[in-house]
Amino acid sequence: MIIEHVWDQSFEGLTNIVDVYVRHLREKVDDAFSIKLLRTVRGVGYSLDDETQT
Numbered sequence: 446m447i448i449e450h451v452w453d454q455s456f457e458g459l460t461n462i463v464d465v466y467v468r469h470l471r472e473k474v475d476d477a478f479s480i481k482l483l484r485t486v487r488g489v490g491y492s493l494d495d496e497t498q499t
Contacts, residue, residue, distance in 0.1 A: 447463050447490065467483070467485075467491060470483060471483050481494075482494055482495065
């Protein structure tokens, strides 16, 4: 669904393009910090969390 919405294309096979871009995003928003905001939800996709909120 991410590929179709972002790139407006329908891919016929498995591709790791979303994984590559998520990795780049993690490098920018997560790697330098102890609190990680970008979460992988298995079987669903990704979410942004704010662990500072209770």
